[in-house]
Amino acid sequence: MMITSWNRYPLVSHTNVLDAVHRHESLPITSGPLLAFGSGRSYGDVCLNEGGVLLRTRRMDRFIAFDESTGVLVCESGVLLADILDLVVPQGWFLPVTPGTRFVTVGGAIANDVHGKNHHIQGNFGHHVRKFELLRSDGERKLCCPDKNIDWFRATIGGLGLTGLITWVELQLLPIINPFMITESKRFHSLDDFWELSAEAESQWPYTVAWIDCTATGKRQGRGILMLGQHAPAQADLPTWKERPRRFPVDPPFSLVNTLSVRAFNLLYYNKPIKKGLALTHYKPYFYPLDGMLEWNRMYGRKGFFQYQCVLPPEASQEGIRDLLNIIANSGSGSFLAVLKTFGSKISQGMLSFPRPGATLALDFPNQGKRTLRLLNELDAVVREAGGALYPAKDARMPSELFRSAYPLWEQFSTFIDPQFSSSFWRRVKE
Amino acid sequence: MKRFIIFGATSAIACACARLWVAQGHSLFLVGRDRAKLENQLADLRVRASPGQYLDSMSANLNDLEQHESIFSRAEAVLGGVDVVFIAHGTLPDQKACELSVGQTMDEIQTNALSVISLLTLAANRFEAQGSGVIAAISSVAGDRGRQSNYVYGAAKGMVTIFLQGLRNRLAKKGVAVVSIKPGFVDTPMTVQFDKKGLLWVQPETIAQGIVKAVEQRRNAVYLPGVWRWIMLVIRHIPEAIFKRLSL
Ligand SMILES: Cc1cc2nc3c(=O)[nH]c(=O)nc-3n(C[C@H](O)[C@H](O)[C@H](O)COP(=O)(O)OP(=O)(O)OC[C@H]3O[C@@H](n4cnc5c(N)ncnc54)[C@H](O)[C@@H]3O)c2cc1C
Numbered sequence: 238m239m240i241t242s243w244n245r246y247p248l249v250s251h252t253n254v255l256d257a258v259h260r261h262e263s264l265p266i267t268s269g270p271l272l273a274f275g276s277g278r279s280y281g282d283v284c285l286n287e288g289g290v291l292l293r294t295r296r297m298d299r300f301i302a303f304d305e306s307t308g309v310l311v312c313e314s315g316v317l318l319a320d321i322l323d324l325v326v327p328q329g330w331f332l333p334v335t336p337g338t339r340f341v342t343v344g345g346a347i348a349n350d351v352h353g354k355n356h357h358i359q360g361n362f363g364h365h366v367r368k369f370e371l372l373r374s375d376g377e378r379k380l381c382c383p384d385k386n387i388d389w390f391r392a393t394i395g396g397l398g399l400t401g402l403i404t405w406v407e408l409q410l411l412p413i414i415n416p417f418m419i420t421e422s423k424r425f426h427s428l429d430d431f432w433e434l435s436a437e438a439e440s441q442w443p444y445t446v447a448w449i450d451c452t453a454t455g456k457r458q459g460r461g462i463l464m465l466g467q468h469a470p471a472q473a474d475l476p477t478w479k480e481r482p483r484r485f486p487v488d489p490p491f492s493l494v495n496t497l498s499v500r501a502f503n504l505l506y507y508n509k510p511i512k513k514g515l516a517l518t519h520y521k522p523y524f525y526p527l528d529g530m531l532e533w534n535r536m537y538g539r540k541g542f543f544q545y546q547c548v549l550p551p552e553a554s555q556e557g558i559r560d561l562l563n564i565i566a567n568s569g570s571g572s573f574l575a576v577l578k579t580f581g582s583k584i585s586q587g588m589l590s591f592p593r594p595g596a597t598l599a600l601d602f603p604n605q606g607k608r609t610l611r612l613l614n615e616l617d618a619v620v621r622e623a624g625g626a627l628y629p630a631k632d633a634r635m636p637s638e639l640f641r642s643a644y645p646l647w648e649q650f651s652t653f654i655d656p657q658f659s660s661s662f663w664r665r666v667k668e
Numbered sequence: 669m670k671r672f673i674i675f676g677a678t679s680a681i682a683c684a685c686a687r688l689w690v691a692q693g694h695s696l697f698l699v700g701r702d703r704a705k706l707e708n709q710l711a712d713l714r715v716r717a718s719p720g721q722y723l724d725s726m727s728a729n730l731n732d733l734e735q736h737e738s739i740f741s742r743a744e745a746v747l748g749g750v751d752v753v754f755i756a757h758g759t760l761p762d763q764k765a766c767e768l769s770v771g772q773t774m775d776e777i778q779t780n781a782l783s784v785i786s787l788l789t790l791a792a793n794r795f796e797a798q799g800s801g802v803i804a805a806i807s808s809v810a811g812d813r814g815r816q817s818n819y820v821y822g823a824a825k826g827m828v829t830i831f832l833q834g835l836r837n838r839l840a841k842k843g844v845a846v847v848s849i850k851p852g853f854v855d856t857p858m859t860v861q862f863d864k865k866g867l868l869w870v871q872p873e874t875i876a877q878g879i880v881k882a883v884e885q886r887r888n889a890v891y892l893p894g895v896w897r898w899i900m901l902v903i904r905h906i907p908e909a910i911f912k913r914l915s916l
Contacts, residue, residue, distance in 0.1 A: 258857055261704050296680070296857075299712035324716065 676757025
């Protein structure tokens with residue numbers, strides 16, 4: 238059975254793929270290493286386990302309890318964020334933190350300690366986890382929360398699935414009034430403009446993110462569109478909105494993403510007409526623009542693609558982002574839209590959590606073999622020099638030395654790994 | 669709003685159906701073997717339901733036919749009557765093992781056919797008396813023709829299919845609908861040991877949508893997904909002289 242992560246690279250084979258269905262049952266006994274697999278929305282190999290066994294969690298998808306007066310939700314770890322939203326939005330609640338796709342499981346969101354457009358206010362997903370149960374291969378069930386088994390709590394949040402199986406989770410949700418967002422888009426013409434605009438916006442808006450044109454050079458470098466949002470207050474007249482999902486129709490043998498299409502797309506995107514002033518937007522297109530096109534990852538062809546997401550500390554952000562964009566523009570191998578955002582100062586809970594103060598840049602590159610790997614190595618040099626980090630959830634190739642320097646708690650973390658668990662990612666960065 | 673009894677409620681297909689029925693506002697009484705699984709399922713449905721919906725469960729081994737009458741009475745008592753009976757329990761026998769063991773073959777027939785027929789009989793008499801209701805049961809495409817690879821299962825399902833046809837004929841004039849559901853290959857825990865690469869494998873959620881629709885429309889017999897109607901049409905019409913040489 239072929240199982241891949243979202244970027245379809247690397248292609249690895251597993252000796253077995255099993256389903257976890259009931260949370261009260263014990264873990265399967267396997268000869269090789271085991272790893273939980275949620276929705277496979279990671280890019281790279283944190284959710285892969287070459288030569289070992291994957292334990293899919295999507296069938297473990299039951300709600301356990303929901304208190305609509307306090308917004309405390311308890312559910313199994315295979316529940317999708319999309320299922321949670323469908324349940325709680327009509328009752329006036331929202332996920333306090335959400336990544337750019339809602340098709341991820343709660344377990345996967347914890348294991349990668351995912352972040353969203355509101356990091357500067359709400360921190361990571363892990364900040365809103367009240368407790369969870371961790372099932373270990375020796376059969377022990379650990380209840381983890383900030384006042385019980387705190388070390389296990391901190392190891393498992395952002396723990397890349399290595400500490401055992403998260404069976405159920407208790408979350409604190411965020412109150413909202415309706416499914417709509419007040420949004421505003423602002424075009425900026427250079428990186429300098431971005432820094433200024435984004436600092437100002439973050440003091441006023443809970444959600445901010447910028448999409449930039451990574452093909453622009455010179456004075457225009459870093460130009461893009463800043464997208465701001467907040468949950469809408471009560472209104473008498475809500476617009477109607479209906480989702481019409483599309484599916485990327487074909488599996489092209491080669492990538493449709495190339496220098497030409499990327500340039501054209503970025504030019505169009507940067508120049509797209511944007512509405513002046515405030516707009517009322519449904520939360521789905523606002524938070525999940527890519528979910529509107531199912532299976533868009535097919536666009537990159539059979540060889541798949543790489544995502545590259547780094548964070549650079551505040552003092553090195555401005556220069557570092559400039560250097561990264563220079564390297565990308567020179568390489569000619571651009572990304573459709575790059576995402577640029579600043580992280581706030583909330584300290585991550587997890588020992589291996591990615592978010593930390595500074596600026597984060599994320600890009601997609603079609604896999605063109607050696608050429609792409611060379612480019613990514615060049616980007617690594619900038620990240621290393623700046624004292625930054627790469628995001629394991631979106632990595633298929635970072636050198637182990639970069640991982641270790643960026644995640645200094647990795648050794649302490651290692652003592653919490655379940656002896657039966659491992660992943661392709663972990664074996665790679667530990668080497 | 670309708671009141672449902674679901675037998676084999678924790679099976680993957682029934683689970684998916686139950687979620688859809690709860691979302692439509694119906695009340696459900698779940699019957700399954702494993703108490704812990706039932707309770708987890710009930711909690712999930714309670715989170716999804718509105719306060720006005722009634723949800724309850726009872727664990728029972730359906731091979732114990734003696735219990736069937738009391739399950740019905742209990743469900744009727746707590747729901748205040750029943751409008752739909754959905755029978756979804758079953759096991760997938762190990763054909764090779766059955767060939768070597770009469771006991772195992774009989775056990776499989778008991779679970780997949782006789783226990784179902786007992787429940788169908790009780791449901792039919794009740795609904796006939798009340799002059800309304802829908803009875804739906806999961807049979808299988810495997811019941812359409814005996815094949816070497818799973819004829820124990822196929823024979824049990826075939827018995828259910830014919831029994832349902834008879835009931836439908838008997839109850840048609842009495843305001844009671846009888847729906848036969850014939851799924852093809854479904855990706856559930858029951859079929860873990862199969863390699864599911866083929867295009868014909870579908871998720872239980874897809875089958876559930878078809879079932880909910882068929883119950884609503886009081887259909888007669890539905891193949892799920894629909895292509896199986898045509899596949900089975902061909903399979904049923906291959907002459908026996910040829911069929912017996914095929915390794916299907
Ligand atoms: C379009 C798109 C946009 C994205 N945007 C963002 C973003 O804005 N911010 C962000 O942070 N990320 C983002 N991501 C990445 C995504 O949020 C993470 O990779 C997420 O963790 C994926 O969850 P999953 O359920 O698919 O888990 P998988 O990818 O299947 O697994 C991820 C990790 O979780 C572990 N795991 C899964 N379930 C369990 C469990 N029950 N117990 C223990 N470990 C478990 C796995 O072992 C693995 O290590 C995006 C991804 C896509 C495709």
